[in-house]
Amino acid sequence: MTGERRLGRPRSQATRAAILAAALAELDERGYAALTIDGIARRAGCGKQTIYRWWSSKADVVLESLLERAETAIQLPDEGSLPDDLMAFLKATFAQRGQRPTLIGLMAQALLDPAFAAEFKEKFLFKRRDALRVLLDRAVARGEIAAGTDVELLIDIVYGVLWYRFILEHAPLDDELGERLTALLIKASR
Amino acid sequence: MTGERRLGRPRSQATRAAILAAALAELDERGYAALTIDGIARRAGCGKQTIYRWWSSKADVVLESLLERAETAIQLPDEGSLPDDLMAFLKATFAQRGQRPTLIGLMAQALLDPAFAAEFKEKFLFKRRDALRVLLDRAVARGEIAAGTDVELLIDIVYGVLWYRFILEHAPLDDELGERLTALLIKASR
Amino acid sequence: MTGERRLGRPRSQATRAAILAAALAELDERGYAALTIDGIARRAGCGKQTIYRWWSSKADVVLESLLERAETAIQLPDEGSLPDDLMAFLKATFAQRGQRPTLIGLMAQALLDPAFAAEFKEKFLFKRRDALRVLLDRAVARGEIAAGTDVELLIDIVYGVLWYRFILEHAPLDDELGERLTALLIKASR
Amino acid sequence: MTGERRLGRPRSQATRAAILAAALAELDERGYAALTIDGIARRAGCGKQTIYRWWSSKADVVLESLLERAETAIQLPDEGSLPDDLMAFLKATFAQRGQRPTLIGLMAQALLDPAFAAEFKEKFLFKRRDALRVLLDRAVARGEIAAGTDVELLIDIVYGVLWYRFILEHAPLDDELGERLTALLIKASR
DNA sequence: TGATAAACGAGACGGTACGTCGTGTCTTCTG
DNA sequence: CAGAAGACACGACGTACCGTCTCGTTTATCA
Incomplete structure (x- = not known):
């Protein structure tokens, strides 16, 4: 019931967190206009594909980062x-x-x-x-x-x-x- | 007196108008996000340099186009x-x-x-x-x-x-x- | 042992060959002075970056093309x-x-x-x-x-x-x- | 008789010398590959047109400069x-x-x-x-x-x-x- | 325990636009 | 009318990212 366990290797929560953190860090350091998927991937130490797999755009990543921040509640x-x-x-x-x-x-x-x-x-x-x-x-x-x-x-x-x-x-x-x-x-x- | 005639070949008003017109046309056809300096130059039949000489960004061109439109008054x-x-x-x-x-x-x-x-x-x-x-x-x-x-x-x-x-x-x-x-x-x- | 398998997607040999062939073709048709990286990339159907990734100048591409020609042996x-x-x-x-x-x-x-x-x-x-x-x-x-x-x-x-x-x-x-x-x-x- | 005096303002010998000197100076400072007509004109304090009027290429200017040097005799x-x-x-x-x-x-x-x-x-x-x-x-x-x-x-x-x-x-x-x-x-x- | 399957890192790929540079031509005013 | 100034159309430059792809590797589930 709760199941829904998908086949194959499960999504890495560590990577997800690293990407969100990297996005915020890049944002703080360089500003939104200078954000790039390449840059986030590089900083997060992950492949670009991994970002594209779970988000549809850099704005999508940033929005999710933002919503996770406690102070945005x-x-x-x-x-x-x-x-x-x-x-x-x-x-x-x-x-x-x-x-x-x-x-x-x-x-x-x-x-x-x-x-x-x-x-x-x-x-x-x-x-x-x-x-x-x-x-x-x-x-x-x-x-x-x-x-x-x-x-x-x-x-x-x-x-x-x-x-x-x-x-x-x-x-x-x-x-x-x-x-x-x-x-x-x-x-x-x- | 009022002179101020600058040295050298004067700015081409025809080209200026062509660029502003091209920007508006591209805007109408493709939308703002798809605007490119390359595209404006191509449509205006001018070199990119000429655009960069007089405007600092595509937004700058668009703003001037817009302000020239009578209906924006x-x-x-x-x-x-x-x-x-x-x-x-x-x-x-x-x-x-x-x-x-x-x-x-x-x-x-x-x-x-x-x-x-x-x-x-x-x-x-x-x-x-x-x-x-x-x-x-x-x-x-x-x-x-x-x-x-x-x-x-x-x-x-x-x-x-x-x-x-x-x-x-x-x-x-x-x-x-x-x-x-x-x-x-x-x-x-x- | 001899391995040395590099990480990531391996270099495309097909693209390499296409670039060398395109360089020779452009050379024959237009001459060395008219060679351009843009032209080679266009004819080879590849991105310019791919050329710059593996060669440092157009002369570099041409030299490699030449050395691969059997008759240059x-x-x-x-x-x-x-x-x-x-x-x-x-x-x-x-x-x-x-x-x-x-x-x-x-x-x-x-x-x-x-x-x-x-x-x-x-x-x-x-x-x-x-x-x-x-x-x-x-x-x-x-x-x-x-x-x-x-x-x-x-x-x-x-x-x-x-x-x-x-x-x-x-x-x-x-x-x-x-x-x-x-x-x-x-x-x-x- | 000796005449051949052409009509209009005669060619400026001062400018000719300035151009040849500028070409040699640029050559010494930056090397042949970095020579540009723009650069020569800028340094000589003349218009580009003046160079194009009397020489057909930058090599032409350099050749003439060279031939004027005593030590090349x-x-x-x-x-x-x-x-x-x-x-x-x-x-x-x-x-x-x-x-x-x-x-x-x-x-x-x-x-x-x-x-x-x-x-x-x-x-x-x-x-x-x-x-x-x-x-x-x-x-x-x-x-x-x-x-x-x-x-x-x-x-x-x-x-x-x-x-x-x-x-x-x-x-x-x-x-x-x-x-x-x-x-x-x-x-x-x- | 081994097959299968998806996620992952790495990074090459075809593209597109960037902003700059140099070319050779042109258009103005000045001497 | 030569010359300076500099605008112009053009086209290549080399770079930056895009979004996709193809590798080898890792980490799960399932038979």
């Missing part, structure tokens, strides 16, 4: 009120600024490659939308925001502003932004 | 009230959805290449922010929105939502979005 | 007397006049590139000197030429005249030259 | 006897060893380019043959060498050995070679 706060929940959520999100190079690279890849875009949305972007939706739905249930409120638009505003500033870097992603954004959303949705 | 409506101005502005912006592949490609390049990012911001993104700021400042002057309103945040919300939906394509960029966004911003800024 | 006659040996040797050498374009090209490359010059001397020019030296040493042993004769100078004379006429083409490389040169050398070395 | 000794004449001639020739890089480069160009080869022979190589022929004809007239001697072959031997050693550098071009070659030729031609 989504926090779902429950502070009792929307403003507090939102602030906690935004603070947790802002705290991941260190991932910028990686996230920016993945977004670039998503823009250039529709297949990867689908995967990036499914495994990353939409998961975060889902988390935020939980907070907002809770607020609707509590009556903190009006029943007819377009929750999807609120989500778009939060992530739209976040990504827009994340990409352009013309203004900071800090607590002050969190407070102003929270205040604005609540005022707009009462 | 920024509309600055003046309808007399903020809601009308905003709707007109958003409608004009949404009308450029056909440029999506190009704009997405340029954004991808900006994410991968900081030098190009700076240029893209200066020549494209910030020009649009400036236009929107004019509308909002006008509304502040007219008392339509509160004096202390964080105009920059409003701009970030508009363009944040626009780009976020533009990139993810999880929801349409249409008049209904325009109306809801306008309503929300006005409610939040009174 | 050195004949070592043993007719019993120096005049007969020399005539046989010269006839065999003159018979390779068809290789002129190739040899001239290789010599040109040797003049321009010291690294290739060393290789050309080692693998081609000195091998021929060695063969001729065998003939002359034999003649010394038989007493046909004086014991103190400067054999190296005789070799220089033979190959000097040959190459000089080969290059300048101001006089033929034919049997009459062979006879006169033989006679002169013998008269001078008695 | 042919010495025609008249010592009274063939051995002395020959030795003097060879000594004078050997004394030009410093020109090796230039001469080797010109010879390489001659091998690659038949048009230049013709010019090189006419203006350089055959002039030297002519000079040597004068010496040898004088010796025939004096009865130092037999009347039926193949003078052309003797010339080929002298220049063949010289160029062969000059190119291969496997043995020196020195007085000892001069003496041995002289002795050999005289013994062979009595």
Whole structure:
């Protein structure tokens, strides 16, 4: 039942880990644009084929590396009120600024490659939308925001502003932004 | 006096135009990711060197092509009230959805290449922010929105939502979005 | 034991042969000066990298092609007397006049590139000197030429005249030259 | 009468000299293989067109530079006897060893380019043959060498050995070679 | 225990585009 | 009208990665 044991030599978990680690290391040292499959393989001490066997692109490798990082996990706060929940959520999100190079690279890849875009949305972007939706739905249930409120638009505003500033870097992603954004959303949705 | 006539053979305007046209044609036929300098040169009937002499990357060529297209010009409506101005502005912006592949490609390049990012911001993104700021400042002057309103945040919300939906394509960029966004911003800024 | 099996995919002998053949074909059709690595790769149906992996220059490829041609093999006659040996040797050498374009090209490359010059001397020019030296040493042993004769100078004379006429083409490389040169050398070395 | 004054601005002798000097300087600093028309023009402070107007190739420029050098002039000794004449001639020739890089480069160009080869022979190589022929004809007239001697072959031997050693550098071009070659030729031609 | 089967490292392969270099021609202004 | 300046079309250069392939080797399961 649990079976599914495939024939032949099983996938090497050590190699898998080495590849993910190598990808992150290359990313840190050289940046996303300079990432190459050759380079990852060389650093991981594995053959290129092994990478191609399990991932479809370098972005795929990076996405998996990213998702394995503990700090990328989504926090779902429950502070009792929307403003507090939102602030906690935004603070947790802002705290991941260190991932910028990686996230920016993945977004670039998503823009250039529709297949990867689908995967990036499914495994990353939409998961975060889902988390935020939980907070907002809770607020609707509590009556903190009006029943007819377009929750999807609120989500778009939060992530739209976040990504827009994340990409352009013309203004900071800090607590002050969190407070102003929270205040604005609540005022707009009462 | 105004002179500034440089020495030597002057830059060929015909070649410049051929290159920009070739870039747009390649873009339409094959998409941004498949653009190559070789391909542009071949189609334009010019040497690669000539492209490298005047532009620093393929994104640079594409950006200039794009800026020369009349339809990329920024509309600055003046309808007399903020809601009308905003709707007109958003409608004009949404009308450029056909440029999506190009704009997405340029954004991808900006994410991968900081030098190009700076240029893209200066020549494209910030020009649009400036236009929107004019509308909002006008509304502040007219008392339509509160004096202390964080105009920059409003701009970030508009363009944040626009780009976020533009990139993810999880929801349409249409008049209904325009109306809801306008309503929300006005409610939040009174 | 003799093993030495290298790791990884072994070198493709088919590709090696295709490259050498393509080089000779290009040489015949277009001449040495018009040879290009691009052209050889195109005709051989291989990537340029494959050529660069195994040879350091186009001259290197051509030299190897040449050395594989059966007709480039050195004949070592043993007719019993120096005049007969020399005539046989010269006839065999003159018979390779068809290789002129190739040899001239290789010599040109040797003049321009010291690294290739060393290789050309080692693998081609000195091998021929060695063969001729065998003939002359034999003649010394038989007493046909004086014991103190400067054999190296005789070799220089033979190959000097040959190459000089080969290059300048101001006089033929034919049997009459062979006879006169033989006679002169013998008269001078008695 | 002497006229032949062409119309328009006359050729600039200063520029001509600058180009020839620049060619020699580049030759000395970088070697023949690295010579470029661009480089010569840059160093001479002239336009490339000016070079193309008056010379047909870089080899052409170099040949003219070489021929203008005083030390390249042919010495025609008249010592009274063939051995002395020959030795003097060879000594004078050997004394030009410093020109090796230039001469080797010109010879390489001659091998690659038949048009230049013709010019090189006419203006350089055959002039030297002519000079040597004068010496040898004088010796025939004096009865130092037999009347039926193949003078052309003797010339080929002298220049063949010289160029062969000059190119291969496997043995020196020195007085000892001069003496041995002289002795050999005289013994062979009595 | 040995056959079978897949994963793995290594690295060669056919390709494509890169960005640079040099060529020989052209187009402008200056002397 | 020669000459400097330098832009131009062209085409080869040698390199970097791509994604695939072909080896020998390793590590499992199954008969």
